[in-house]
Amino acid sequence: MRLRLRKKQKQDRPSRNQLMPPEGVPLTMQIAGVGVRLGAQITDIVITTIALVAIMILLSALNITGPQTIVAIGALLFFLIRVPYYILAELVWNGQTLGKRILKIKVVSHDGGPLTTHALVLRNMMKEAEVFLPGTLVLMLDASSPFASLAAFAWILVCLLVPIFDRYRRRLGDMMAGTHVIHMPVPVLLKDLASEPRTISQDKKGFVFLSHQLDHYGAFELQTLEGLLRAQSTRPTGSDAERNKTIEAIVEKIRKKIGYANPVPQADRLRFLQAFYKAQREHLEQRQLFGDRRANKHYAQNEEDA
Amino acid sequence: MKDQDLMRSARFRKEREADWQRLEKLVLSAESRGLQHMDFAEARDLASLYRQATTSLSIAREISLDKALLGYLEALTSRAYLCVYAPQERLGGLFQKFFAYSAPQAMRRSWFFILLGFLCMGLGALSGYLLYFESADWFYVFMPAELAGGRGPDATYEALRSVIYDENPDASGLGAFATYLFSHNTRIAIFVFGLGVFACAPAILLTFYNGLMLGAFFALHVDRGLGPDIAGWLSIHGVTELSAICIACAGGIKLGAALLFPGDLSRVASLRHAGRDALKLALVAALMLLVAAFLEGFGRQLVQDIYMRFIIGWGIGALWLIWFLFAGREQK
Incomplete structure (x- = not known):
């Protein structure tokens, strides 16, 4: 019982993908997972390593380094390249390093405000402590010092576990700086199904649905139908016979549910669905304007529960 | 087809579609060129169209059940938000x-x-x-x-x-x-x-x-x-x-x-x-x-x-x- 209670409380929280900009209209931006962020991090390390190798080759060509100091100089150069790289890249490209650009993820401010310089500097300085310091420790691991290797291992484990268990997949630096990482949203404007002109067979009588016939479904079913109709016009999958069978099953199901008496011939099935979509949407939107939101076909039972 | 034939949410979309598409163009150019290289008029339009889009989004959530429209507006407003609230300081x-x-x-x-x-x-x-x-x-x-x-x-x-x-x-x-x-x-x-x-x-x-x-x-x-x-x-x-x-x-x-x-x-x-x-x-x-x-x-x-x-x-x-x-x- 207590478990159920807690679960219910958790459901009441706003979705973790929601971000509240200063305009006060919550926006949905998908949180980037640990895997894609690890990918971006590795890409960035590869990029900075390439820069490092190029400079090292130049230095050794100029005979500046000796063999005994090459490791130390390499470590120093890597440090001097990567620290400004992460900070400046995120400042110039608005929260994206090259690796993040390639994988289309981006840093945003957790509270929905503007991304500040302070936040970007802080989260990337913490990266030194979270990623690179334990990373170098692992590279320098030594079987003779089991305590040090154990400590380095525990450190890495903690740094990895923090984002896995955090609700917003933030690492420690993100928490301190007040940021998290999202997938870039891609705006694609599809055609409005309801604005399609009724060109085909104007001579035939159009389908007419009565008000009580439209009281069976809610928004979820409507949007599922919308997905089906869009899929028909864009990318036909499977064989024609299979598709026809699916359409037929859907049409019959809807007809039975809403009590639509006239049989629908095969040629008119898609047109029937389009007409039904339009009528249903108009009806539901009208109900919604009057404060009667119907999330799905169970809306009537839910009202009784509440 | 006349506007009167359309249902309310389709009309809503038809009236604003041009603005949204212009905003999309502005967002893309701001992302590729950077805000500081944009014209004054473009930058001003970006900000005001962004605010209009947020309003459109909140209205659409109330009146429209078109999933494609809601998804588009959501993504467009998010992208515009990311542009408008980008760090503005020079290095x-x-x-x-x-x-x-x-x-x-x-x-x-x-x-x-x-x-x-x-x-x-x-x-x-x-x-x-x-x-x-x-x-x-x-x-x-x-x-x-x-x-x-x-x-x-x-x-x-x-x-x-x-x-x-x-x-x-x-x-x-x-x-x-x-x-x-x-x-x-x-x-x-x-x-x-x-x-x-x-x-x-x-x-x-x-x-x-x-x-x-x-x-x-x-x-x-x-x-x-x-x-x-x-x-x-x-x-x-x-x-x-x-x-x-x-x-x-x-x-x-x-x-x-x-x-x-x-x-x-x-x-x-x-x-x-x-x-x-x-x-x-x-x-x-x-x-x-x-x-x-x-x-x-x-x-x-x-x-x-x-x-x-x-x-x-x-x-x-x-x-x-x-x-x-x-x-x-x-x-x-």
């Missing part, structure tokens, strides 16, 4: 701001913590110094063998002197510089800052221990009658370097104190608040360590005269102090 201005105002102001705001940092180091040095004269064996307790580099209570006057006044300096200045930066003190500074989060104690202990080593090391040379010489040898870079460790410690203590005594804020909020100044202290400490590395890598070998070492070391220390005390004051 040059950022550096100027850091050096001219924010860093010295943060230093002055955290004067108490910096005092604590210096106190930790100073008390440690004093105890190390006194303990050495009580029994020279303390030196082995404080000083790790690899750091002492053969300099211990058994070392002769000549051996100690030859390290201080290097007769045949190493040719590779860059190599020495690089090895130095990843040597002991930088690591200490990083740890001292980072560990401050764990309720101050590790930062204070580590700084104190560093002071102990310093005190014992100094006492060893004083014991051999090399007091002023070692002071000169340490001064040239140590003034900058040890101050950097103390400042890093101050940053660490600041974070720890925010965690221990959050006041009216929640602990996370308090940590975030303290982080603003602590980060600047860490950046200042990093800068000072870099300068100290240059001084040690090049200056210490080139300048063999004891008086010059004092002048350079404390002169640069005075320059730091002037920066911290006088830069970024409000004009009255």
Whole structure:
């Protein structure tokens, strides 16, 4: 019982993908997972390593380094390249390093405000402590010092576990700086199904649905139908016979549910669905304007529960 | 088809579609070219169209059940939001701001913590110094063998002197510089800052221990009658370097104190608040360590005269102090 209670409380929280900009209209931006962020991090390390190798080759060509100091100089150069790289890249490209650009993820401010310089500097300085310091420790691991290797291992484990268990997949630096990482949203404007002109067979009588016939479904079913109709016009999958069978099953199901008496011939099935979509949407939107939101076909039972 | 034939949500979309598409174009150009390279009119339109799009989105959520439209508006508004609220500062201005105002102001705001940092180091040095004269064996307790580099209570006057006044300096200045930066003190500074989060104690202990080593090391040379010489040898870079460790410690203590005594804020909020100044202290400490590395890598070998070492070391220390005390004051 207590478990159920807690679960219910958790459901009441706003979705973790929601971000509240200063305009006060919550926006949905998908949180980037640990895997894609690890990918971006590795890409960035590869990029900075390439820069490092190029400079090292130049230095050794100029005979500046000796063999005994090459490791130390390499470590120093890597440090001097990567620290400004992460900070400046995120400042110039608005929260994206090259690796993040390639994988289309981006840093945003957790509270929905503007991304500040302070936040970007802080989260990337913490990266030194979270990623690179334990990373170098692992590279320098030594079987003779089991305590040090154990400590380095525990450190890495903690740094990895923090984002896995955090609700917003933030690492420690993100928490301190007040940021998290999202997938870039891609705006694609599809055609409005309801604005399609009724060109085909104007001579035939159009389908007419009565008000009580439209009281069976809610928004979820409507949007599922919308997905089906869009899929028909864009990318036909499977064989024609299979598709026809699916359409037929859907049409019959809807007809039975809403009590639509006239049989629908095969040629008119898609047109029937389009007409039904339009009528249903108009009806539901009208109900919604009057404060009667119907999330799905169970809306009537839910009202009784509440 | 006439507009009257359309249902309300389709009409809503038809009226605004052109604006949305223009906003989409503006967002794309802002993302590829950057806001600062856009025309005035474009930037103004971007901001106002963004606000219109947020309004459209909230209306659409109320009146429309078209999933495609809702998804599009959601993504478009998000993209526009990311553009409009991007960091607007120029890089040059950022550096100027850091050096001219924010860093010295943060230093002055955290004067108490910096005092604590210096106190930790100073008390440690004093105890190390006194303990050495009580029994020279303390030196082995404080000083790790690899750091002492053969300099211990058994070392002769000549051996100690030859390290201080290097007769045949190493040719590779860059190599020495690089090895130095990843040597002991930088690591200490990083740890001292980072560990401050764990309720101050590790930062204070580590700084104190560093002071102990310093005190014992100094006492060893004083014991051999090399007091002023070692002071000169340490001064040239140590003034900058040890101050950097103390400042890093101050940053660490600041974070720890925010965690221990959050006041009216929640602990996370308090940590975030303290982080603003602590980060600047860490950046200042990093800068000072870099300068100290240059001084040690090049200056210490080139300048063999004891008086010059004092002048350079404390002169640069005075320059730091002037920066911290006088830069970024409000004009009255």
